Amino acid sequence: MRILVVNNFYPPRVGGSAHLADALARGYARAGHDVLVVTAAYQGAPAEEELEPRLRVVRLPSASIPETRLSVSFDLAFTLRPSLRRRLRELLDAFAPDVIHQHGQFFDLTWATAMYARRRGIPALLSVHTRLENPKAHYHGIFRWLDAFVVAPILRRYKPRIVVMDVQMDEYIKRRYRRGYAGLDYIPVGVDPNRMAGGDGEVVRARHGLGDVPLIVTLGHVIPLRDRVWLVEALPAVLEELPDTRLVVVGHVYYDLFLQRARELGVEHAVLAIGAVAKSDVPDYLAAADVECHDLQGYGMGTATLESMAAGVPVVVAVRPDNFPGIDLISGEHCVLVPLGDIDAIAGAITxxxxxxxxxxxxxxxxxxxxQRHFAMDVVLDQHLAVLHSLIGASRG
Known part of the structure; x- marks a missing residue:
């Protein structure tokens, strides 16, 4: 197969969508397929590079939207400019893809390649990583408008197959994008369990002067959808029982309400926000952790939580037992499930x-x-390849 992978987010940019797109692109190439990745330029990364013998990345010039609550506090990069359509047409005609795997429904590269796929009759698979939602009512209304009048009409024009990663996304897609897809494929997010193994927790504890205190690690960027406020609000009860406990926030802080709340509650001394760390350092932080906790706001179980589980760290999460279709999460066995918004339950579970x-x-x-059984990258890769093969087969009739 000749597979075009499209995502405005791609390494060296960090984030779950970027890492999954990269892992799948490398997996496709190593399985013997020719892969072209088209993405947005980011922080001086090469405009073109060969990452694998069969994997080429092209980064198109882009402009970033400033970090605001409307952008869910992420710096979003867009490539939209008058020359984009011509540049993409030349690039993709030269590559001649058999199938397109898009990541993210609200990016300009997705929209541009959607129209290319429609004109050329090329099948497309779309992975929807993020729901267009915001906890603030005003911004939420803007997102509803964007979904209804921009995203949904584009989807209805080319009708991709859509990868559904969890039950919340399933409900969201069926509610917002009805008649905008040719089918749904239930494939969970994939992680590399081996990458999380072998960390040295003592390095992290020594670096931050933590000694042998009880340690809660919360992994991943801090954004409004994962703001850590309820976790901080649970901290006073934890400290009452275990006063030496420390909370280490590992990830870029795009939204700092949790720090303000920590000051108000008098627990600021127990919170250490260290910012983003190198990918290679994450296993060390997980090895140092006694508990990991960040998925508390009902937005599902993300990559960082699965990576924590892969490292053997117990996680406290506010998700449904059926969060992943066909995979049962058993509280007290695979993780500890807590009710949404129940601060006492969060504190009790952690303590x-x-x-x-x-x-x-x-x-x-x-x-x-x-x-290992359900989310390992090789398992998820095989599921994606099976869908891509079926799309090509159906298109050739």
């Missing part, structure tokens, strides 16, 4: 884990096994 090394080890090992 219980911090007090019980045996429970931490048991849940951590069971979570690691679950990730």
């Amino acid at each position: 219980k884990l911090l007090r019980n090394p045996a429970d931490r080890a048991r849940i951590g090992e069971s979570g690691r096994s679950l990730v």
Whole structure:
């Protein structure tokens, strides 16, 4: 196959969508397929490079939207300019893709390649990573408008198959994009379990002067949809039982309300926001962690949580047991599930884990096994390849 992978987010940019697009593109190439990645320029990364013998990346000139609450506090890069259509046409005609795998429904590169796919009769698979939602009512209304009058009409014109990663996304797609897809394929997000193994927790504890204190790590960028406020609000009750406990926030802080709340509650001394770290350092932070916790706002279980489970760290999450269609999450076995918005339950779950090394080890090992069976990248890659093959087969009739 000749596979075109499209995502405005791609390494060296960090984030779940970027890492998954990269991992799948490399997996496609290593499976013997020719792969072209088209993405947005980012922080001086080469305009073109060969990452694998069969994998070429082209980064198109882009402009970033400033970090605001409307952009969910991310710096969003767009390539939209008068020359984009011609540049893409020349690039893609030369590559001649058999199938297109797009990441992200609200990016200009997705829209541009959607029209290319429609004109050329090329099948497309779209992975929807993010729901256009915002906790602020005003911004949420803008997102609803964008979905209804921009995204949905584009989807209805070319009708891709859509990858559904969890039950919240399933409900969202069926509600917002009805009649805008040719079918749904249920494939969870993939992670590399081996990348999370072998971390040295002592390095992290020594670096930050943490000694052997109970340690909660919260992994991933801080944005309004994962703002850590409820986690900080649970901290006073945890500290009442275990006063030496520390909370380490590993990720870029795009939205700092949790720090303000920590000051108001008098727990600022127990919170250490270290910012983003190198990808290679993440296993060390997970090895240092007694508990990981950040998916608390009902937006599903993201890549960072699965990576924490892959490292054998017990996680506390506010998701449904059926978060992943066909995969049952059992509280107290694979993870600890807490009700949405229940601060007492969050504090109780974390405190219980911090007090019980045996429970931490048991849940951590069971979570690691679950990730190996269902979310390991080779498992997820095979599922994507099967869908891409079926799309090409159907298009050729």
